[in-house]
Amino acid sequence: MPLSGAIELTDNRYGKAENRVVRFFKQDARHEIRDVNVTTTLRGDFAEAYTEGDQRHVLPTDTQKHMTFVYAQRGIETIEGYALGLAAHFVDSVEPVTSARIDVEAYAWQRISIDGVEHDHSWSRLGPEVRTAAVTVSGDGTWVVGGIKDLVVLKSTGSEFNGFLVDEFTTLPPTDDRVLATSLVVNWRFADTTGFDWDEVFAGIRATLLELFATTYSKALQQTLYAMGTAVLERFPMLAEIRLSAPNKHHFDYNLGQFGIENKGEVFWAADRPYGSIHATLTRSDAPEAGPAWEA
Amino acid sequence: MPLSGAIELTDNRYGKAENRVVRFFKQDARHEIRDVNVTTTLRGDFAEAYTEGDQRHVLPTDTQKHMTFVYAQRGIETIEGYALGLAAHFVDSVEPVTSARIDVEAYAWQRISIDGVEHDHSWSRLGPEVRTAAVTVSGDGTWVVGGIKDLVVLKSTGSEFNGFLVDEFTTLPPTDDRVLATSLVVNWRFADTTGFDWDEVFAGIRATLLELFATTYSKALQQTLYAMGTAVLERFPMLAEIRLSAPNKHHFDYNLGQFGIENKGEVFWAADRPYGSIHATLTRSDAPEAGPAWEA
């Protein structure tokens, strides 16, 4: 049935995406580096920019860009702390802004070592994994989501997949030994923003994810994600919720038998597409409301 | 304050992502082509796969892959129709499934023309834009979201930006003539799924987006998005809602004056990052509930 109701601007937001900020600390000969990609997103009283083309309330995205650098100058001790300060600036100092979200990607660098001695001001990039933070500040509160993405992991055994539902279109043979590989995207919502060290918590969560991936005998990637998520929430009581997304990066046994060659589960073809796609959200029963924390 | 509540699996879903399905119709010498990238996502009674490693209810993603091809064989007259059939299959035929979402990207091909005559079975790819569809079927209903992404547009005049909020960190000079360029991602939610032709509606929306981009004198990208969205909803009464996302792909006047050369608004540097990021959602007042339509 055709609709005829009035057309309304029911949501809007804007900002400056992917400000590539590099901050050094040169207080002494041993420099420190923070290498981040920062996106600002503002909500507020901006409807007339859309409906009337009236910019009176619109802080230019160019100004938002400036602020990502100004706050970098003030310090990036942790990316969460930096994002909290930057978000608060927009809400506190720019009248039409009611809510600010700051997304940060942090790229890791390791000092170049020469004969075991770390260099003072030279680094090489370490990846592929990237640490992330998403901070939202509004009049109603503050939300922090930490995360890691592109954490690529693989195990060569300790993984099976069988006992699954079989319908008339199912041809997959069950297996009791397969390669399990994925590229994790994990985000965790903090229940509080004080009383702990952001970097320590990040390092602990990362270690926990890796540990559980390695040590969980996997009956499915689903089970592995659940084990990871449970362990993280158990060990880090400042967390309310965790979301895990994982492509099942399929590794197929290569058929060498057709050439009279035995493949003892050692030679695989790593496929690109399609891939399985598994998602889990774990939440504590006493978690505070998520509010806008997950609004990308 | 540390949390101690029980840890619960509060959401989960899984599927097979990026099945690259190519379907020809060879009923006569003049072949037709459909080139799609299909992702399946299932929700339902799958918790025990996570919590217990029990796969009894889990239809393998390999089987889901098969179904994207089986339904392609049955026909892809429109991508929306194809996705509706595929989603319904999972909900109707696989007992633990309560909800199925099918995401489709469709790649455009144009027939190769030789001296003005179209070839029967040879094509070249046409892009960069990609048509999309996201269909969700559950016991509660059916939701269809159509879309287009990577629709890159540019206008060399007819765009200004001034009268904006100026704070102590604002250095951007106002301008009454600038280049406006963006790469649109637009999605529209249908209020109904019958009574019109999917392909006609898509073609009409695409033409409307381009028309309004071209003909709207732009006081800001926000205003342009609003004009596009309003026109689409006005012209297509089967739509309940439209969401537009647009990077402001900055083109900066190149300073040739430093060399004594006049740049009459004709020479620009196209920057990569950072970029503005503008978003708008427009909804009819009588739109039905969105339900799970936008759950990516």
Place this chain on the structure above:
Amino acid sequence: MPLSGAIELTDNRYGKAENRVVRFFKQDARHEIRDVNVTTTLRGDFAEAYTEGDQRHVLPTDTQKHMTFVYAQRGIETIEGYALGLAAHFVDSVEPVTSARIDVEAYAWQRISIDGVEHDHSWSRLGPEVRTAAVTVSGDGTWVVGGIKDLVVLKSTGSEFNGFLVDEFTTLPPTDDRVLATSLVVNWRFADTTGFDWDEVFAGIRATLLELFATTYSKALQQTLYAMGTAVLERFPMLAEIRLSAPNKHHFDYNLGQFGIENKGEVFWAADRPYGSIHATLTRSDAPEAGPAWEA
């Protein structure tokens, strides 16, 4: 046997890569657009910058960047003409430069049409194919290589592959009807730089490539490339040489027979990797020397 000879700087070059230049022509209400990505590469008397850190002969890459815009202001009637002028500037005006190479990628835009009428100053991007040019100017002469890349083509029949070499590791079944798909990268070297219209030649070569792809009954991608290259050289006597590279983008029949469904050569899986990789170079017997034309 260990070497002990003196270490010599045997080659060097430098420049500014990927200058994203957008040039409009606004002589009247109907604007024109040129959207290019320009890379400069200089050779010359620069060894001491490497061996001694002496920059006396080094024109900054920042200055090279400026020149890509300065020459854009002077006009980009054709990308080949633009590149020839820019290359000559460096060789003629910058004393230590003995040779300059300019690489250009040109992105296509089409005017937005509203009810069949083209708009004066609004466009949408057209791809994925990209036109290219590589011009080298030195004291010894001038070389121009035109090209096209990412020209993705596909035919649904008219392609076979059989009668190939079979060894003990060959399992591929011969086929007399398959999908042939590729993403062409083709470059052609001009024997001369005057006496014809660059844009007309480009359009003609592009049309020839498409025509031959469509109309050649293909016994192998090799044969198709050869047919394309031969036709281009035959039709365009200003060309000395053509190089064609083509991934064989495999499309595999999907096995629906396992479900009792007939697949009449209509349902395919488009694979990503691995892919075949086929290359051919065709040259006229009276072609002038290639010189540095192909030094990327």
Place this chain on the structure above:
Amino acid sequence: MPLSGAIELTDNRYGKAENRVVRFFKQDARHEIRDVNVTTTLRGDFAEAYTEGDQRHVLPTDTQKHMTFVYAQRGIETIEGYALGLAAHFVDSVEPVTSARIDVEAYAWQRISIDGVEHDHSWSRLGPEVRTAAVTVSGDGTWVVGGIKDLVVLKSTGSEFNGFLVDEFTTLPPTDDRVLATSLVVNWRFADTTGFDWDEVFAGIRATLLELFATTYSKALQQTLYAMGTAVLERFPMLAEIRLSAPNKHHFDYNLGQFGIENKGEVFWAADRPYGSIHATLTRSDAPEAGPAWEA
């Protein structure tokens, strides 16, 4: 002057690109992993496949794919050794093949550590850098080129750029302290293929590149590349030649002074494009001929 000479197929080659081979060694509970991307390229008596569509001499690329896995099963102790065996197979066992080139990319994995103990069969990916090898075997000899790519390095001081050539278009201010950052692509040609350990040499070259980047006071990226290349050749007498390519990834001081904030060389914007592009080749005076080693 139009050409009219006969059109000849002057070069051709073909193969299978990007075979994603993963090889485990499971001789005991502590597994080993080799994760490689392998491309085969054959030259030989293949002209009739192009000119006549005659496949009699053409070994299918599908068979070449098989061989990348068959040789993986036989072992990938080093990627150079693996590639040498695979290349020799094609030349020795496939009659029309006169020359075979094998390109390998090797992805690094590190064992997951739990409380300082390395896990037996679980890893996480380590990057972004990738080790490479390109081996060519023909009747005339054997050539091995080792390499590393995407080795991203940065130093926060110890780099200047001044004393450069200034022409009328030069506006760059000289600097005696800047950030130097690049993403190295380095390839080295071996003079011999025996008498040393491939992995030890790779590790040594990588360490040398990092050391020289860190410890060389840089008057230009050119000088840094030269210092790296010289040190590598000096320390590794089995090398004949080294080629270094390096984008100058510009980091621009952010102008905070406009806000009355001092930027003591600590806050930078990392730009994407354009970027400088610097190349150097160093060769020993007693190097053997390069032959086809560098034919990509």
